[in-house]
Amino acid sequence: MGPLTESAEELYENAPCGYLSILPDGALFRVNQTFLDWTGHRREDLLSRRVQDLYGVGSRIFYETHLRPLLHMQGEVRGLAMEFRRADGTLLDTLVNATLRGDPATGSTVLRMTVFDATDRRAYERELLAERRRAERTTVRLRALQEMVLRCAAIERATELVDPIIEAGTAAFGAATTTVWLLDIDGSVLTDASAGHDDAASIALDSPAPQARAARNAELVGPRQGEVADQVSTPLAADDQVLGVVSFGFATARPFDDDEIELMRTLGRQAGQAMERARLYEETTRRAWQSAFLARLGRDLDEPVAPADRARRLVSLVVPELAEYAQIDLVHDDRAGWLAGAVPPAAPDPVGSIGPAGPWPLTDLVHETIRQVQTSGEARPVPLAAPDGRPAVGLPLRARGEVVGTLLLAGQALMPERIDAEFLLDLADRAGLALDNARLAERDREVALTLQRSLLAGERPIDSRFHVTAVYRPAIETLEVGGDWYDTFVTARGSVGVVVGDVVGRGVRAASAMGQLRSAVRALAQAERSPATVLQHMDDFVATLEAGQMATLAYAELTLDTGRLRYACAGHPPPLLLSRDTGPSYLWEGRSGPLGTRAGSRRRREAELSMPVGSRLLLYTDGLVERRGERIDEGLSRLEALADRWDTPLVSLTEQISDAMLAGDGGHDDMCLLALAFDGAPRFDAEIPADIGTLRPLRTELDRWLASYTVAERERYRVVLACSEAVANAIEHGYQRDPAQLVRVSATIDGNTVELRVHDAGRWRAPQATRDRGRGMALIGRLMDDLIVDRGEGTTVLMRRTFREAGR
Missing domain, CATH: 3.30.450.40 (GAF domain)
Structure with missing residues (x-):
């Protein structure tokens, strides 16, 4: 018989790998039978869909933020791990090669993708796992060493350094025994500092013991390449001066790799430097303690x-x-x-x-x-x-x-x-x-507190139609400044804008970029730019700000009169909309790549919907939903379940979500969470003439409204009295008792927190006499939990207090 002949179409359809042909907008226009067999999809179903719809959640975000930009920059990518969703909903792990082909005659482009089953990578994964375990062991050792260095840095006496060194030897190297030997004043005898003074062993420096040789030669004594040993000794040295020796003993002889030996040397050097510092600390401890005590005294008093x-x-x-x-x-x-x-x-x-x-x-x-x-x-x-x-x-x-x-x-x-x-x-x-200075200090403190709260008020828009609260948590593993940020502001169109972003990297450079991006977004949004236009201008901005390139952000703008919500995401996790009618849902539209992504189209996308009254919107950074060793869709599902708590006040909801999401293995990255509630709280509104005689009916009406929401009598008294003081101040100082002017009073209740606003459009004047004046704001500060004074257009006094229900 002659050789088996196959047509090109048969070779394509039955190839040992999947083939996909994709248009620039992501639409599939050709797929082979191998891919259909692997995924269980029908050809006619796939040819009407976009390739993005076939990816798992993590792969979809990776496709939007990394794969598409790389293709437009490089023309092709190879060996990418991607997940495709089968017809039954399960995920298929694959390796993907993708090539972007262009037709010079027509100017059109086609994405050709080759898909390989990833199960053949088991041998490679075993090798990778072994390397990962080695890296994990190194990480554990480094962490133990870092913890020892941190502990030793806070210790002032050399004898107190022994325990941290012993614990580091056990934790980092698994030593059965770790012994610290210190040289005496003459430098001729090593004494075991790990034992008590009565039974402490000693070794003469000229003895053949490995500890003595390590001290004499200022070099580690242990196994050579390929040898095994049950003991290693490394010198405690600082500035080429040997202070002692650390000896590690092991239950059985074993080999040591070069990294482990070098870490032992490093431990000896770090411990030696800590001991040298301890001597200096002991010489200066009295002055240092006195200075610290006096500083604390001045601060605390x-x-x-x-x-x-x-x-x-x-x-x-x-x-x-x-x-x-x-x-x-x-x-x-x-x-x-x-x-x-x-x-x-x-x-x-x-x-x-x-x-x-x-x-x-x-x-x-x-x-x-x-x-x-x-x-x-x-x-x-x-x-x-x-x-x-x-x-x-x-x-x-x-x-x-x-x-x-x-x-x-x-x-x-x-x-x-x-x-x-x-x-x-x-x-x-x-x-x-x-x-x-006690009396003067009290007045100074009131002035400082008022100033501080007025500055905070400038950062927080005041409007009873919405509430905003935010939580920021730094990474657990480091206290270094991160790049996560958020902002809230009122735009020129009577809308409120909320934004959450994430700058690549950490440290001062990332923090500087974060501040510049935050200011730029606020300026663009207040110049009546749409969300997509804001992102387009931000692309131009980060072109001159290297630290801001590849930053991600989610920006949303809510029109307060209509509930119209427009939003756009630049490579950022999707916002989560919480509606009583439809339940939680992620907003997957309006997505595009991170800032500064120049590959492909520069056009930014945005989406629009109607936000129901009483609903909530969550914006967050990836540190909230990502965990090591876990797919991002698991974190998104967990967030969706935690956010569906309508009985929880907004400020408590953000705290509870953050605590729950970061529990266990979470918290390895910075995280911020911003929640926007659209007019979901009970509301009290009143406008009264600037006449002291109007205070009594106002107090009666406000007290009756608070009582209708089961606010306890004592709590009602505090809120009503604070309101009366704020209105009296507005009448006297803002309007100089002009009854033709109006003072506006509004109150809302969110859970068991009442928020009260008093606004006047007047211009405040300093009182003629200071005796017995200026006590109103101090009284309000004692009655309420939070007090903010905003002196923008007129004066707005914002007060908050958490109350208990009547009968409790």
Whole structure:
């Protein structure tokens, strides 16, 4: 018989691999029988679909963000791992080669794709797994070494470094025993620092022991290439000076690879440097501790406002770090009055108790000595004796050249290695000034708090038709600045814009790019640009900003009057829309590649829908849904299930989602989550003339509205009083009691949180007299949990408080 002959069509259809021919828009126009057999699809079904629809979720995102740009840049790609969805919904793992072919005559292009079954890669995967396990072991060793370095950096005494070194040897190398040998002062004997002083072993430096050889030669003593050993010794060295040896003992002899030996050397060098630093720490520890304590003292005393509160804080700081007992006496009307004291732990009186006399009454001699200090103003500590015979010292508390009180310290904790006269006087001067400035500090704090909240208000749009909350969580494995970001702003068209983005990389460079991208998006959106146009202009912007290239973002704009939502995603995970009617659904339209992707068409896509009243929209970065060793579609499914909680207030929902998504193996990347709620809260609105007489009916109406939502009476009283104070301020300072002007009041309830807004369009003027003025905002701050003052167009006071339901 002659050789078997086959037509070209038969060779194509029955080839040992799948063949796909794809138009530029992704439409399939040819597929061979091999691919149909693998996937179970019918030819007529596939030829009416786009290739994107056949990919799994992860492969679809990879196709949009990486494969298409690479094809347009390189013309072809090879050996890509892709997942195709079979007719029954399961996934087929494949390796793909793709080539972009163009017809010079017509200018059209065709994507030809060859698909191979990935099951033949098992041998390769076994090798890859072995390499991965080796890399994981190296990672574990590096992490143990890094943890040792971090722990040692915080230790000031050389003897305290032993335990971290031993733990690092066990964790990094699996040593059965890790021993730290330290050279004595003469440098002639190694002593086992891992044991107690009584039974510590020693080795002469001139002995043949491996530990001695490692110290003498300043080099690791262990197996050579191809040999096995049950012990390795490496020197503890810093700046070419050997301080000791670390010896690793193993239960059985085994070989060691070059990486492991080098890590042992590194451990010895790092531990040696830590010991050298410890010597310097011990020389400077007293000054360093004193400076840190005084800095903490100044910082912590700025927090409380009232003199008694500051006195309590001072006592809690010095006991027990400086003394076992502390007592403060302040001068009032030329009399010394005991203000705050603390007793040893064995005594029944609580720390910082207040009373007419201290828990340790001072003798007449002690009182007389303190009065002499107060009278003379001499800056010196006065040695005293407590009633039980313990050492004590009296310190003058001075401010503005006068003695305003005394500080008594007593107990055995007055250690000379920590405390000296200069330090005590510095402490007393700082404490005296803080106590004397208590009244002014309270006012300064109110001013600072108001300023801070007004700045925050500029970052958060105020409109009762929507609520926005956001959560940012840094990566667990590092505290370095990341590139995840979010923003919320009102555009010039009366719409609210929300955006979440992710810059490639970490550190200052990524943070700088993040800030520039955030500002650019806000500026473009407020210039009345559509989402697609914003992305197109962002492509031009990142062309001059290298760190911003390949950044991803999702931008959405909600028209507050109509609920029209337009959105666009540049290589970013899809937004999640939460609707009571239809349930959670991902928005897969309006997608295009990351910023700065120049391959292919520069046209950006956007999508539009009607956002139902009461619905929510979630924007997030990939750190929320991605986990190591898990497909991204599993994370998307988990997020979809967690977000479907309509009984949870918006601010609580974002926290709960973040906690749940990052639990376990999550949190390896930065994450931010932004939630937008569209007018789903109960609402109270009122407009009243700028007349004090209108406050009473307003209070009655607001109280009745709050009661209808089961707000407890005590909570209603606080909210109504805060509202009344804010409206009174607007009437007096914003409109100067002009009844022709209107003050607008609105309130919403989200879960068990009430949000109250008071707005006036007037121009505030400073009051003529300052006595008994300016207390309204302070009162509001005490009544409410959150207070923001926005002085943009007019003045808006935003207040929030979490309440409990009546009867609970």
